[in-house]
Amino acid sequence: MNAVQLLQLISLAAIWGSSFMFMRFAVPQLGPVWLLELRLVAASLILLLISSLLRRPLNVRKYWRHYLILGVFNTALPFWAFAYAAQSLPASMLAILNSTAPLWGLLIGFIWRGKPITRRAILGLFLGMAGVASLVGLGGFAVQPEALWAVVFTASAAICYGIASSYAEYAEKVETYANAHGSLWAATLLILPFMPFAPMPEVWPPAAVAAALVLGILCTGVAYLLYFHLIATVGAPSALTVGYLIPLWGVMWGWLFLDEAVGLHTLLGAGLVLSGTMLVTNFRPTRILRAVFQPSKS
Template identity: 40%
Template sequence: MRRADFLELLTLAALWGASFLFIRVAAPPFGPVVLIALRLAIASCFLVPLLAMRGKLGALRLHWPHLLVLGVLNAAIPLCLFAYAELTLTAGFTSVLNAAAPLFASIVAFVWLGDRMSSLRVLGIVIGFIGVIVLVGGSSLIDARQGGVAVVAALLATVLYGVANSYTKRFLTGVSPLAVATGSLLAATIVLAPLAFWLWPTQTPAGSVWLHVIGLGTACTGIAYILFFRLVANVGPTRAASVSFLIPVFGVLWGILFLGERLSVNMAIGCAVILLGTSLAAGVLAPRKKPDANARGALNGKDSLLRSGR
């Protein structure tokens, strides 16, 4: 990987990690649904013109039913659940919970698609869930009011990411990743728009909060997806997928630097164990024996990044 590509990878991880920071600040005054609707609308304004310039708008018309379902499973519901969770949980804590998404993706792919589950991947899933138990069980946040509900909401979001990942493989394999990302985000925007209008806060949030919304939609979603597709083109989907392991690092870091959050011992241990389990479950640490295994890993990498942008 060239130095420029590595810097883009770090930038992408920093942007997606920062999304938890922006949500933590903007979710309380806007409410989860309104905030996510604004985020998706701003991101769509970035991606639709890009898709048009590449002459691939026709894919949206051709695959719109599946893109609509994917938009609900991969964006509308899980992002709202994460925004709800961050009404209670810290940005860093939530970003670590998000790292458990590949664990559920492996389980759903095994049940739904019949993907092979090697002993190493099973071990990874077990280790990953032990990490979640360590993270949640040792946190004082869970003792707070609504803390347990917030954790369940965040974990449910990761389950939906797993379902969305298998749905993409089942119904959208071969479709341009940019078209899948653009169409699903646009569909999620349309789904949330009526709810956002109904739930719009009676008191308009301050201008400083709007800056976080704009940053969330432009930098953490629109620009981040453009960076992602550059990386896929330059280094391949498998290497680009490694960004998902850096997101919680930046999520915790930004929370500490800008929100005064604390990195507890159980959070550090839980994060490390979750990432270890996730890397095993996703096949990142698995030995490569055959060329076709690499091809499968590339496909998994491409699909997994559609759910990494938080």
């Protein structure tokens, strides 16, 4: 990984970390469903434009069931859960809880596929759950019913990511870009029937609409393209290290632009969640150094 690729990795983490800030800002004004659909439409149209220019077809007739499953578990449900939770939880907490997805993926793989769990991974699970408990309990959310439900929804989003990753591991292999593009359109169509039942905003504040469009165009469409570019140039293991940087950016954006407090519970919870995730994924910080200093594949 050279200096340019390292900058791309950091930029991707910063972009994905900012998504929680934009959700937290826009959802009180637009509501979770309308925010979600604006985000999905903007992202889908951007990838459709790119696909047309690059001539990368989706083969919908062949893979529509595959796209539908990914659209439900990797896009529609988790995006909606995060949008709902953003009504009550700070952006920093959303970013940290998002990083528990590998923990849930481990449990789902064990229950669904019978994949073995090592002692190291079990320790990681306990650390991750202790981190969540620290965020909820020490942060004062345990006594707030609405916030507690928001934590449950955020955890369900991470569980959905775990289901999607377990499914994708054994599903028919489809190009990663097509997976992203197809699942976005599937999610967009899945949310449409719920639109008439969602309260429409009485006013459409330009700043909130702009935040929703940034969520779709930058934090989803452009971020996907950058992520797949990194996979192609530095390999999947190095590109996946972005997951360990996202909570750091999520906390920082919330502190800088939303005046969110970064207390001891935030630092303790983040440390425990990230430590648990590293154990579960068998990740070692030295891999980042190797990825940075080893010669590029491109």
